[in-house]
Amino acid sequence: TFGEEIHEGQIVFHAASASEPPGKRISEIKTVAIHLTFHDRNDINILSEEGTSALRKHKVIRMANEALDQGGLLTQEDLAVLLCTSRRTIRRDIKELKQQGIEVPTRGTLQDIGPGVSHKTKIVKMWLEGYEYTDIERKTGHSGVSVQRYLSGFSTVVRFCSRGYSLQEIRELTDMSDRLVQEYLDLYETFKDRPESQIRFQQILSESTPSKKSQLSWNKRPGVMNS
Structure with missing residues (x-):
């Protein structure tokens, strides 16, 4: 985990525990407090050189993997709220990233990714x-x-x-x-x-x-x- 220290540009977010099996109701799911990097020093360069869509995808990858590293899993709805966009947009981003060979670990997709190299x-x-x-x-x-x-x-x-x-x-x-x-x-x-x-x-x-x-x-x- 990231421990108690929160770094510049990070926020605290409560995500579903990665140990929770699929199929449980949201109200029954155990959550864990995690630190997510909402803003990184490199974000401004990505925005200026590649645009808003590229920056959003970078944040999707970053936050989803940070959550997993700390024993949590974000949902597509979580990512939509965090990035001020729609679930449909997040779903499309994840699909496009997968076509590029980049797997995004979310609560809905992790079991489909399988035991590949971390x-x-x-x-x-x-x-x-x-x-x-x-x-x-x-x-x-x-x-x-x-x-x-x-x-x-x-x-x-x-x-x-x-x-x-x-x-x-x-x-x-x-x-x-x-x-x-x-x-x-x-x-x-x-x-x-x-x-x-x-x-x-x-x-x-x-x-x-x-x-x-x-x-x-x-x-x-x-x-x-x-x-």
Whole structure:
């Protein structure tokens, strides 16, 4: 989650919990408080260069994925209210984005998307391929805060892996899902020997991470709760 801190340009919104099964009445659905980026530093450039429709689609992608990252799912009605437009327009935007290969996770569509590679992994892959933060933000519709968070998570996984931690240990120490840790490890294996990615990995590995022995010893100390 984004935690308690709310960043500039963000709002607090109550969305349906991603754990809620389909078919339940709205009044029975558990909700979660999430932070959504209503305005990002790159929005003005998208508006001036690509127009209002492109900006709205960027916001649809950004908000839907931010909600999912925090354990929530927006509905098409939520997005319509947030973006001051109609549900029909949102539905059309989502359809057009899907035709471009971009899936928008909403309460009505998530089950249809299936277990493909996560949006986090796709963004990290772009960074490893040489794209800069601003390029990634423009191409994916994700906010700078989200992009930085995904790259930070990937970097942590790489540092633990380079020091001999197993997938299970990394999952417990990072509180990530098995699936996401495995995707990050697969990316690491794919890109670690590519010349164009060496500078990226040098940046990652230059930051310190506790050795396996010291970290596991700390976890076993009296009064320390293991994950």
